[in-house]
Amino acid sequence: MKNFTVHHTVVQRMRDFHTWGGLFFGWVLFIVFFTGTLAVFEPEISYWMNPEVRVQNVAASESLAAAEKALRKNAADADVWLVILPQGRSSMLEISWKKNGQTFDRYIDPTTGDVIKGRGTDGGEFFSHFHYELHHKHAGTWLVSIAGLVMLGALISGIMIRRNVIKDFFCLRWRKNWLSVHMMTGILTLPFVVLITYSGLVMTFKDIMPVSLNTFYKTSNGYWNEFLDGVERPKSQEKVQIYPLTALLPSAEKELGVGNIGFVQIQQPDKRSALINFMRRVDDRMLAITDRASFDGVTGEWLISKTKWDTQATIVRSLVGLHIGKFGGYPMAWGYFILGLIGCVMIATGLVFFTVKRRSKYEQEWGNKRDFFRAVEAINVAVTTGCIIASISYLWANRLLPLSLKERADAEVIAFFFIWLLMFIHAFWRTKEKAWVEQLKLAAGLCACLPLLNEMTTSVGLPKTLLCGDWMTAGVDLTSATLGVALWAVAWMLEKRWGNTG
């Protein structure tokens, strides 16, 4: 009984927090980190997943004319139209419209204005949404936000319980064991993880704690309208064709800069009360908020421009810009991708270390305790390698599901979750060593064979994309293959290590 009332010091309590908070929220955090890392290359993954959409670059005015034509043809009675012009890394022309609260989107050919008959898919957007919503909208955001707080707390407590960790890191005392890999990758990615977790937390904080917003505004729409200096107009039912968008483009470019128009939003299109908002692209600067110029939809008269932002708004939106990391181009994207993967390794090795540290103890135990640790080992496998396998299966499903399938985009997502479920069953069914090695090898195989599958099922295989310099597509294939090799190396190393010890 004496053990139960032992006086805990601060360090010991921090260790408890790090151990148990790290375990339960580590599962969430690994998923968030891994899918978030993939979301860095969202435009590339979307491009890879839409092999039918290969558009040539045309002038913005031509794209705009094509988009207007397509929107009038496909969404004449919509409430809002949105044109997403080709910009930066994404060269596709996309139209989107809202009708009765539902959103639709299509890729269109900028030369003809025809909708491209592609495959139904959510593309890389699935990863960037799953990354903070976990497919559960508000509940997911809650869980991810709390996990983010625990992450920052775990960094603080982690340094507190191993005070030598920073010294060890800089003295290059790097060992080949789970704990050392966990600590060294932790210090290596410390600034990045602090930045990305804090900025992510700032992004979701208004959702989990809308107190300040509710003090001043009835709805979040009211807040955004004031924040963006939006123009609100009474709705009219009278049908009038809107002022041609291409004719407005020069005056919009005068307000926002030539070649900077990224989005055009038309509220109440083809009505007397129509409003046209030209919005600046956000992928070339840290401040992730769209400058906008608003025009009367019918007369084409300039109404208002919003290009200056207040101090606090600049702080928050710059943090958002740092989180999405679009402004640094490919060097920054690769930096985020690699640091994100190392962050995943940090979380995964931490999860493994939890079981390694306690294995000798619980293997001699029976009953609930033993079952609990067994379950932890299985969940560790299913969460880490299972998440990787599910993500790569999502790309496989994109190539393997029949093109004529109804609700095809949903079917891909179902494939993602179904494969993940299978991985959970597999992890609980096999012994720990076998589950790790088999799932790692499966993940490695799926990643390494992705270029092969792409070559067999589409016309944008690796040889062709390399020859014509289509690095967006080739990059996904090559990165996947490289990850496959790396995963195989990990599987091989584990097999060798466990093979020796029996």
Added chain:
Amino acid sequence: MQKITMTAEVEIIKELFLSTHPAMQLILRFLAAIFGGYGITYSLMKAISLLLPWQKHTETVSFCEWLLPLVYLAAIVWTFAAASAQYAWKVLLSGIVLVGGIALIASCFR
């Protein structure tokens, strides 16, 4: 009969909340960190929103957006540094009452 079981249940709950068992301490600390931390951040956000004299309300909202996550984090870390889970709960709850009271008074004068 009914009364006796009721008091027994109350006793069990009381025992759980006052428990010094390490596992119970840990659970109580996690609850204090997440819910107590949320409460103190919530009331502080409300008080700041009501008391900041800034003309533009969007600026107040943005200010709260980047500052209050740090308060929440500090509350969580402090909860685990506190001497006991019961003490952490006590301080957090009195903090919520105090800051919440300030917010309440501020909302009357607004």
